[in-house]
Amino acid sequence: MKKSELRQIIREEIENLKTPYKSKYHLDLTGDVSKDDLEGKYSVDLSNTSVTSLPDNLRLRGSLDIQNTNIKSLPNGLVIGNQLFADRTPITSLPLDLKVRSSISLSRTKITSLPDNLKVKNYLDLQFSNLSSIPKGLKVDGDLFVNNTPLSKKYSKEEIKKMIEDKGGYVTNRIFAENV
Numbered sequence: 001m002k003k004s005e006l007r008q009i010i011r012e013e014i015e016n017l018k019t020p021y022k023s024k025y026h027l028d029l030t031g032d033v034s035k036d037d038l039e040g041k042y043s044v045d046l047s048n049t050s051v052t053s054l055p056d057n058l059r060l061r062g063s064l065d066i067q068n069t070n071i072k073s074l075p076n077g078l079v080i081g082n083q084l085f086a087d088r089t090p091i092t093s094l095p096l097d098l099k100v101r102s103s104i105s106l107s108r109t110k111i112t113s114l115p116d117n118l119k120v121k122n123y124l125d126l127q128f129s130n131l132s133s134i135p136k137g138l139k140v141d142g143d144l145f146v147n148n149t150p151l152s153k154k155y156s157k158e159e160i161k162k163m164i165e166d167k168g169g170y171v172t173n174r175i176f177a178e179n180v
Helices: 003-016 150-154 157-166
Strands: 030-032 050-053 119-125 139-145
Touching: 150 157
Parallel strands: 030 050, 119 139
Antiparallel strands: none
């Protein structure tokens, strides 16, 4: 298959993401994915693929799902118009300029810290991650899930809430910090 044919199939596959679970092709995406392949208005689901990296300055109007991939880091300049799902990836940190309009899910990742002034709507899920500290200015307009993290093993949810507030941040709903 020619590279141009593969790019066309990818573009059609991305168009099919307008309707959940509609897929004309089964793609085995491997290695790098170009900005031209992904940039656009709609959500991109790369979960359970062999993709290992994403292009810098990627802008999506919808969600980005990279669960169960080997993507080790998110690109600089990443803007996501809805949700980021990066559960079960080897990600250890987030880019300083990351913008996500809604929820972020990083459950079961190797993430140890978050960028200062991170703002999240709906929820921030860090369960079973390696999170051990709270950044300055963390703002969560919803729930914060830090169950089974080094942070929750060391501090109570009340102490975590106070740390967030002392660093100029807030969580508008609940903080979940239980350990199983």
